[in-house]
Amino acid sequence: MNTIEKFDVKYERNLSMLMDFYELTMSNGYLINGLGDKIVYFDVFYRKNPDGAGFAIAAGLNQIVDYIKNLKFSKQDIEYLRGKEMFSEEFLEYLKNFKFSGSIYAIEEGTPVFPNEALITVKAKVIEAQLIETMLLITINHQCLIATKTNRIVRAANGKPVLEFGARRAQGYDGAIYGARAAYIAGAEGTATTLAEQMFNIKASGTMAHSWIQFFKDEFEAFKTYAETYPDACTLLVDTYNVLKSGIPNAIRVAKEVLEPMGKRLKGIRLDSGDLSYLSKKVRSMLNEAGLYDCKIVVSNSLDEYIIEDLLLQGAEIDVFGVGERMITAKSDPVFGGVYKLVAVEEEGEITPRIKLSENTEKITNPGYKIPWRLYDRETGKAIADVITLAHEEIDDSKPYTIFDQEHIWKKKKLTNFVAKKLQVPVFIDGKCVYKTPTLKESRDYCKQQVDTLWDEVKRFTNSHKYYVDISMELWHVKQELIQKYRVND
Amino acid sequence: MNTIEKFDVKYERNLSMLMDFYELTMSNGYLINGLGDKIVYFDVFYRKNPDGAGFAIAAGLNQIVDYIKNLKFSKQDIEYLRGKEMFSEEFLEYLKNFKFSGSIYAIEEGTPVFPNEALITVKAKVIEAQLIETMLLITINHQCLIATKTNRIVRAANGKPVLEFGARRAQGYDGAIYGARAAYIAGAEGTATTLAEQMFNIKASGTMAHSWIQFFKDEFEAFKTYAETYPDACTLLVDTYNVLKSGIPNAIRVAKEVLEPMGKRLKGIRLDSGDLSYLSKKVRSMLNEAGLYDCKIVVSNSLDEYIIEDLLLQGAEIDVFGVGERMITAKSDPVFGGVYKLVAVEEEGEITPRIKLSENTEKITNPGYKIPWRLYDRETGKAIADVITLAHEEIDDSKPYTIFDQEHIWKKKKLTNFVAKKLQVPVFIDGKCVYKTPTLKESRDYCKQQVDTLWDEVKRFTNSHKYYVDISMELWHVKQELIQKYRVND
Numbered sequence: 011m012n013t014i015e016k017f018d019v020k021y022e023r024n025l026s027m028l029m030d031f032y033e034l035t036m037s038n039g040y041l042i043n044g045l046g047d048k049i050v051y052f053d054v055f056y057r058k059n060p061d062g063a064g065f066a067i068a069a070g071l072n073q074i075v076d077y078i079k080n081l082k083f084s085k086q087d088i089e090y091l092r093g094k095e096m097f098s099e100e101f102l103e104y105l106k107n108f109k110f111s112g113s114i115y116a117i118e119e120g121t122p123v124f125p126n127e128a129l130i131t132v133k134a135k136v137i138e139a140q141l142i143e144t145m146l147l148i149t150i151n152h153q154c155l156i157a158t159k160t161n162r163i164v165r166a167a168n169g170k171p172v173l174e175f176g177a178r179r180a181q182g183y184d185g186a187i188y189g190a191r192a193a194y195i196a197g198a199e200g201t202a203t204t205l206a207e208q209m210f211n212i213k214a215s216g217t218m219a220h221s222w223i224q225f226f227k228d229e230f231e232a233f234k235t236y237a238e239t240y241p242d243a244c245t246l247l248v249d250t251y252n253v254l255k256s257g258i259p260n261a262i263r264v265a266k267e268v269l270e271p272m273g274k275r276l277k278g279i280r281l282d283s284g285d286l287s288y289l290s291k292k293v294r295s296m297l298n299e300a301g302l303y304d305c306k307i308v309v310s311n312s313l314d315e316y317i318i319e320d321l322l323l324q325g326a327e328i329d330v331f332g333v334g335e336r337m338i339t340a341k342s343d344p345v346f347g348g349v350y351k352l353v354a355v356e357e358e359g360e361i362t363p364r365i366k367l368s369e370n371t372e373k374i375t376n377p378g379y380k381i382p383w384r385l386y387d388r389e390t391g392k393a394i395a396d397v398i399t400l401a402h403e404e405i406d407d408s409k410p411y412t413i414f415d416q417e418h419i420w421k422k423k424k425l426t427n428f429v430a431k432k433l434q435v436p437v438f439i440d441g442k443c444v445y446k447t448p449t450l451k452e453s454r455d456y457c458k459q460q461v462d463t464l465w466d467e468v469k470r471f472t473n474s475h476k477y478y479v480d481i482s483m484e485l486w487h488v489k490q491e492l493i494q495k496y497r498v499n500d
Numbered sequence: 501m502n503t504i505e506k507f508d509v510k511y512e513r514n515l516s517m518l519m520d521f522y523e524l525t526m527s528n529g530y531l532i533n534g535l536g537d538k539i540v541y542f543d544v545f546y547r548k549n550p551d552g553a554g555f556a557i558a559a560g561l562n563q564i565v566d567y568i569k570n571l572k573f574s575k576q577d578i579e580y581l582r583g584k585e586m587f588s589e590e591f592l593e594y595l596k597n598f599k600f601s602g603s604i605y606a607i608e609e610g611t612p613v614f615p616n617e618a619l620i621t622v623k624a625k626v627i628e629a630q631l632i633e634t635m636l637l638i639t640i641n642h643q644c645l646i647a648t649k650t651n652r653i654v655r656a657a658n659g660k661p662v663l664e665f666g667a668r669r670a671q672g673y674d675g676a677i678y679g680a681r682a683a684y685i686a687g688a689e690g691t692a693t694t695l696a697e698q699m700f701n702i703k704a705s706g707t708m709a710h711s712w713i714q715f716f717k718d719e720f721e722a723f724k725t726y727a728e729t730y731p732d733a734c735t736l737l738v739d740t741y742n743v744l745k746s747g748i749p750n751a752i753r754v755a756k757e758v759l760e761p762m763g764k765r766l767k768g769i770r771l772d773s774g775d776l777s778y779l780s781k782k783v784r785s786m787l788n789e790a791g792l793y794d795c796k797i798v799v800s801n802s803l804d805e806y807i808i809e810d811l812l813l814q815g816a817e818i819d820v821f822g823v824g825e826r827m828i829t830a831k832s833d834p835v836f837g838g839v840y841k842l843v844a845v846e847e848e849g850e851i852t853p854r855i856k857l858s859e860n861t862e863k864i865t866n867p868g869y870k871i872p873w874r875l876y877d878r879e880t881g882k883a884i885a886d887v888i889t890l891a892h893e894e895i896d897d898s899k900p901y902t903i904f905d906q907e908h909i910w911k912k913k914k915l916t917n918f919v920a921k922k923l924q925v926p927v928f929i930d931g932k933c934v935y936k937t938p939t940l941k942e943s944r945d946y947c948k949q950q951v952d953t954l955w956d957e958v959k960r961f962t963n964s965h966k967y968y969v970d971i972s973m974e975l976w977h978v979k980q981e982l983i984q985k986y987r988v989n990d
Contacts, residue, residue, distance in 0.1 A: 023511050027695040028673055030665075032706030034694065039712070039729045050715065090698050096733065136715060143709070144693075147668035148676055155671070175520075178637035179835050181645070182679070183518055184672030186638055203634075204524065205517040208580050216522030219633070221842035222529070224854040225540065225626060239529045243586065251857050252988040284859055335835045344834040345669050345825045352711035364714040367741050369774055498742040 021187070021209060026081050027090075029144040034091065037137045038101040046104070046137040049356035051379045053128035054146055057372065060158055060343040064474030065122040065464065067161050067457060068129055069192040070153030071437070072119065072447050077145050078110050079443060104137070111441035112138050115434040117382070118448070120157075120195050120457030122464055123433075124479045127382040127396055129154075129348070131434060136355075143350045152185070155346035156192035160337055161461065162471060164197030166315035168322060171199040172331045173215070175310055176338025189338045195453045202332075210450050217243070217280070223250040229257065233264040237276075241269060245278035245308060253281060253289055254296070262300045278306035278329070286311065287326040294327035306330055314342065315471055354379045365492040371417075376481060377492050382433040385411070385425060386463060393463045394428060395478035400485050405430040413480040416489075423478075511677075511699060516571050517580075519634040524581065527627045528591040536594075536627035539846035541869045543618035544636055547862065550648055550833040554964030555612040555954060557651050557947060558619055559682040560643030561927070562609065562937050567635050568600050569933060594627070601931035602628050605924040607872070608938070610647075610685050610947030612954055613923075614969045617872035617886055619644075619838070621924060626845075633840045642675070645836035646682035650827055651951065652961060654687030656805035658812060661689040662821045663705070665800055666828025679828045685943045692822075700940050707733070707770070713740040719747065723754040727766075731759060735768035735798060743771065743779055744786070752790045768796035770822070776801065777816040784817035796820055804832065805961055844869045855982040861907075866971060867982050872923040875901070875915060876953060883953045884918060885968035890975050895920040903970040906979075913968075 040046040059066050083105040091097050091105070112134020123129055129150060132139050164172050174193040180186035190198075190206035200213040207214035218236060226232035229251060237244045246264065248257025258279065265276035279297070281289055286309045297305045309321075310332035318331055335341060353375065354363045363377035379401045385394045395413050397405060405411055407430040415421035437445040448456070467475035481489070530536040549556050573595040581587050581595070602624020613619055619640060622629050654662050664683040667676035680688075680696035690703040697704035708726060716722035719741055727734045736754065738747025748769065755766035769787070771779055776799045787795045799811075800822035808821055825831060843865065844851045853867035869891045875884045885903050887895060895901055897920040905911040927935040938946070957965035971979070 021513050023513055023673075025673055025695075027698055028667070028676065029694050030667060030692045030706050030709075031694050031697075031704045032692070032708055035706060035730065036708055036712050039708075039726060040715075042729060043725055045715075048715075050711075052711070087698070096730065140709075140711065143711075144667055148670055148673060151669055152672045152675070177518070177520060177634055178840075179641055179837070180638055181671035181829065181834070182642045182674030182677075183513075183515055183638060184674040185642070186518065188672050202520045202522065204519050204521050205515075207521075208517055208577070214521045216520050216525060218522055218526055218529075219520075219630075220856050221540075221542070221630065221633075221840075222526050224842045224856060225530075225535075225538075225845060235533055236529060239532060240525065240586065251986050255988040283863075335837070339671065339829075339834045341834055344671070344829045344831055347669070347825070350668075350711075352714045355715060366710050366714060373773075496741050498745040 021205075024084060025077060025145060026083055027087050028148070029141065033141050033143055035096065037140050038097045040137045040140070041101050041104060042098045046135060048136050049133065050136045050139050050352060051354040051361070052132040052139050052143070052350055053353050053376075053380070054130035054150055054348055054350050055126055055128050056154070056346060056348045057125050058347060059125060060155060060340060060346060061162065062472060062474070063158065063162065064468035064470065064477060065124055066154055066346070067157035067196050068117045068121045068123045068154060069119050069157035069195050070149040070188075071116050073149045073153070073188065074116070074130070074146055075437060075443060075445060075447060077149070078114065078142065078438060081108065081110055081142070083108055109441065110138055110142070110438070111135065112438065113436070113440060114438040115381070116437045117433045118435060118453070118456065120453040120460065121433065122460055124396055124477055126376060127398055127433070127479055128380065131380070133379070147348050147350055151346040151348045153188055153192040154348065155340045155344070156189045156338065157196035158346070159340040159342075160193040160196035160198050161457070162315040163313070163318065163333055163337055165469065166318040166322075166471070167331050170329060170331060172197065172333055174198045174201040174203070174337060175332040176334040177203045179335035180338045185338065191450065193337060194450060195457055197454065197458065212450065217245045218247050220247065220250050223247065230260045230263060233260050234268050237264045237268040241272050241274040244269065244274070244276055245280055245306070246276070247280045247282060248293075249281055249283045253284060254292055258293055258296050262296070262302065265300065265302055265305070276302055276305045278308050280308040280310065280332070282310050286328065287321050287324045290327040291325070308332060310334060312336060319471075351375045353377055363488050363492060365489070365496060367493065367496055374493065376485065376489060378485060378488055380485065384431050384433050385428045386431065388427045388429055391463055392465055393477070394425060395480060396433070397480050397482060398485060399482040400488070403482055403484060413478060414483070416481055416486055419486070511695075514574060515567060515635060516573055517577050518638070519631065523631050523633055525586065527630050528587045530627045530630070531591050531594060532588045536625060538626050539623065540626045540629050540842060541844040541851070542622045542629050542633070542840055543843050543866075543870070544620035544640055544838055544840050545616055545618050546644070546836060546838045547615050548837060549615060550645060550830060550836060551652065552962060552964070553648065553652065554958035554960065554967060555614055556644055556836070557647035557686050558607045558611045558613045558644060559609050559647035559685050560639040560678075561606050563639045563643070563678065564606070564620070564636055565927060565933060565935060565937060567639070568604065568632065568928060571598065571600055571632070573598055599931065600628055600632070600928070601625065602928065603926070603930060604928040605871070606927050607923045608925060608943070608946065610943040610950065611923065612950050614886055614967055616866065617888055617923070617969055618870065621870070623869070637838055637840055641836040641838045643678055643682040644838065645830045645834070646679045646828065647686035648836070649830040649832075650683040650686035650688055651947070652805040653803070653808060653823055653827055655959065656808040656812075656961070657821050660819060660821060662687065662823055664688045664691040664693070664827060665822040666824040667693045669825035670828045675828065681940065683827060684940060685947055687944065687948060702940065707735045708737050710737065710740050713737065720750045720753060723750050724758050727754045727758040731762050731764040734759065734764070734766055735770055735796070736766070737770045737772060738783075739771055739773045743774060744782055748783055748786050752786070752792065755790065755792055755795070766792055766795045768798050768820070770798040770800065772800050776818065777811050777814045780817040781815070798822060800824060802826060809961070841865045843867055853978055853982060855979070855986060857983065857986055864983065866975065866979060868975060868978055870975065874921050874923050875918045876921065878917045878919055881953055882955055883967070884915060885970060886923070887970050887972060888975060889972040890978070893972055893974060903968060904973070906971055906976055909976070
């Protein structure tokens, strides 16, 4: 069950059975072979930033907390599984009483993250760790994707507000709802999705569609009726027939003849088609000429970070960006490739690391129970590098620390005068939630503040500088040993 | 509320407030200006096939039926809206008692569809028609997107089964669940998503992840344990360490030493990395040499229609395709641009058509209350053209009928010996559901049968032949009149 109550909204479903079927065949297999209680370690990480970017934004942890807390299997679920005639009664009985008893460590929402570091580390009985794989991945892959894309768009807008307008083009209902959530964390100011305000307290707004204008006998009457209905919040959509010859003249007329006599101002106009650079400049000068200096120009229509950057470079007179499909689906690169990999198994009290080999050397996993650290320059506050160590290692930031490239280990760099911070926080310890979930606003502020710790070179939209994510010397040795052990000699 | 009960699963939420905020501002505006009861007509249509394809596949209608049936606003919703201090008490009272009382006509799920024809036509009081916009669009845009992409992939596989494996990379939970549904309608054989089987009776299957193999001390022990656990359904993942030197030899050993003594056969092996053409051929010959002719080769790893087509052209020895992220997100073109446009308003008993103009002539809407027809060649059974007429028009297929290009009206074609079929069916009439929802299997069969009515030229993956979607002469005249009326003269 997944329950959220903000403004008393119930958005509740049983998502416990949202899993790849193989989680069940494997779990049953572990159990009936007497292996279900073995403690294992899994990492959630990804290999490549979307859009060739320099970093991604972590998001979705709160939904994972909800999921883990409420994970249970109903009588109906058990019946369904029994009908598959593959599962032992012992396993079905086990599921009936299932409760997650493991530990979860995670990087907090809003944090800039990089490839190959664990956004989440799960330490649990293998059967439990296996069963939660799919839900962890869907949640992380979706929300990190949208947060990462939105952060690019917000940075392109360079301080001007960006509103999330994408619901209708989202990939399903959750795509709209949790997409609005992830977008907010990453810097969107508000949303058009009403339910997102009810659930997450993200300010929802909106005025009119073309249908409002088409419904009335002419554009002026449509504008006039709207202004009379909402004199304090009147933003008019001006492109139904012709922006410069009809929409703007009618909007100005409404500002003068309807709103001014009431002592009100026209709040804004919205452009949803045409060349937004050309039109916004023309519109701005027409509005100014009519004394409507304070009337905001809102634009929408297939915007993304590249178009917004171009519009601003060309001096477009835009006050607010409404971004739809390209944000809510991350259209340019719509998959966040998070994976869930077994990295260690406890055997007779020892944590023994595991590896997955691949012909593609970049796909070889980092083995062992590990933690990711971020090293910040003490002077500038900027992030210098992330380092992944084994969990028992400490980085003592009172001393110099040498990082190195794991492919070319002669490439070294000695760091001094830095602060080392563990990136993960404990979320569940032995089944108990120990994490105080921040408000969405706090995650959003944290995101902004943490993105500010990155050098501009890392933040470039294309050809961004590759931020260092290195591994400790001890981890490097463990990895080399396992590669030698498991590689099949020719 | 959106309730589905198959296998007694509850997947229930209040989605009534999942709407763009402007639906509410407009609806309140219609109401308090005494216009809320005016009857209007809206069309749901799209302008461009994804991936430059020749057609799309309709999907999602069943979820729209559920939504409309259960659409209601809770006390909490009303409280939330009151808190926005924008809405009249009259409107809030109206919402409290809301029940959809309009009529909906729609093209059935599984039907091949084309740009600019109404997948759905809504005739309702303007306030009701406006409030349902966002949910109609999310549903149609998501499910048509995935169905359209899946149908391409299934056609590329040329009769070999395609399984949907995408949940973990889906854009949210509904992305996985309704994505599996849409994929099934369009021809996927099964899914990896367990909940999709519970909800929709789509066969769910799966065996093991790399974690199963990594968990054991070596690959042979992992395979052996799995085979002993599932002797009747043993498909082994062979690429954890090295396919040809470790995975396949171990799989063959298990087939011989574990399964054969039990009188069982190895059902399959799965390849999830490497060059699938090269590996599948090598693997096939190793399996055959060991007498495992009946062992199926299942492949996965970033497949799509283009890669599958290439693999088959190169003679890859593949029996089953598992397709993940590129299907479940329609990665190559992840937005289905369905829109909801006002096309007519009833005024004093007369249906008066409405138009939305645009500088881009292709974006000018087809005005009026209309119906789409499909004309099939009586001899070959193939679809010749779709024609959109005003609703009162009939196409008499006992007589010749002339279609024409609306941009170049001298381009005409006289059709004889055809059958004309209305594409939409009544779904709601005056608020009452009159549609008997087919089973998913029926929609899937219908899809296959209808795609077979398209010429191969229309089905090409790139540069496909443009299928005719024409308008009747009467509609053409109505459209020209409105363009003249609303265009602003220079």
